[in-house]
Amino acid sequence: MTHIPLMVDLRSCISVVIGGGRIAARRVGTLCDAGAKVTIISPDLVPSLLEGVQIGKWQWKRKYFEPSDLENAFIIVAATDDTATNRVVAQAAPPHALVNVVDDPSLGNFHVPVSLKRGRFTLSVATGGASPILARRIRDELARQYDESFGEKVEQLYQLRMALKSSEDDPEARLKRLENMVDSIFDNE
Numbered sequence: 001m002t003h004i005p006l007m008v009d010l011r012s013c014i015s016v017v018i019g020g021g022r023i024a025a026r027r028v029g030t031l032c033d034a035g036a037k038v039t040i041i042s043p044d045l046v047p048s049l050l051e052g053v054q055i056g057k058w059q060w061k062r063k064y065f066e067p068s069d070l071e072n073a074f075i076i077v078a079a080t081d082d083t084a085t086n087r088v089v090a091q092a093a094p095p096h097a098l099v100n101v102v103d104d105p106s107l108g109n110f111h112v113p114v115s116l117k118r119g120r121f122t123l124s125v126a127t128g129g130a131s132p133i134l135a136r137r138i139r140d141e142l143a144r145q146y147d148e149s150f151g152e153k154v155e156q157l158y159q160l161r162m163a164l165k166s167s168e169d170d171p172e173a174r175l176k177r178l179e180n181m182v183d184s185i186f187d188n189e
């Protein structure tokens, strides 16, 4: 297995997205929603990206890519429509950065699955690059099964589990109680 799913806290993480088109806009949205500080490097922007610049959601450097744009970046997305530029971005990335190259994922070290969020509950589907459209279909099917009420139940479970954390049960009894909690909340599924 060459890729594993991770849940990463991106708050305050510096990210640089190269390119200002439709795919860049998708990545910028995802990163910004997770609280990352995003800078876009591109000579132009699609309207949705420009809007975000105007209201201060993310930064824009109006220019073509240069390796020095990657200084301090932890997450780097090469999202131009120019394969050669995307390749240069991948090569210039600092060794500890997370890099996503949208037209050739093998040049980077992560790619992006389709996701579904219901409160604390996250479901992600990846096909190893075989078919993002298939991944989306599976997500849409699962979205019907795991609706908003599922997220509420997960939250309920979390609250109960936190309350139990401070109690003095022995480990075995604790596990049993946790199992029972899951049963009692989800037995109607």
Ligand SMILES: C[C@@]1(CC(=O)O)c2cc3[nH]c(cc4nc(cc5[nH]c(cc(n2)[C@H]1CCC(=O)O)[C@@](C)(CC(=O)O)[C@@H]5CCC(=O)O)C(CC(=O)O)=C4CCC(=O)O)c(CCC(=O)O)c3CC(=O)O
Binding pocket: 026, 027, 100, 101, 102, 103, 104, 105, 110, 111, 112, 113, 114, 115, 125, 126, 127, 128, 129, 130, 131, 132, 133, 135, 136
């Ligand atoms: C490997 C990966 C790397 C990465 O980008 O992280 C990758 C790679 C590539 N995608 C391509 C094409 C398309 N991708 C989409 C859509 C999505 N692609 C996404 C993820 C991933 N795409 C990663 C693997 C995920 C997995 O394992 O399943 C999603 C989930 C997330 C997102 O991108 O936000 C998002 C779902 C949006 C949603 O939520 O519905 C559409 C449809 C559309 O845009 O509507 C098309 C056109 C139709 C088609 O070609 O299938 C091409 C060819 C480009 C070209 O033609 O040049 C490559 C390059 C290659 O395959 O080498």
Ligand SMILES: NC(=O)C1=CN([C@@H]2O[C@H](COP(=O)(O)OP(=O)(O)OC[C@H]3O[C@@H](n4cnc5c(N)ncnc54)[C@H](O)[C@@H]3O)[C@@H](O)[C@H]2O)C=CC1
Binding pocket: 018, 019, 020, 021, 022, 023, 024, 041, 042, 043, 044, 045, 046, 063, 064, 065, 079, 080, 081, 082, 085, 102, 103, 132
């Ligand atoms: N991973 C995925 O989900 C998908 C990936 N793709 C790939 O993504 C690429 C980008 O797609 P779109 O966003 O639709 O393209 P687009 O043409 O809308 O946007 C490309 C952007 O890159 C900028 N750019 C070009 N050269 C640059 C440079 N040297 N430095 C900085 N910015 C530069 C352009 O000015 C433009 O803003 C496509 O070429 C395709 O191969 C396409 C569909 C889905």
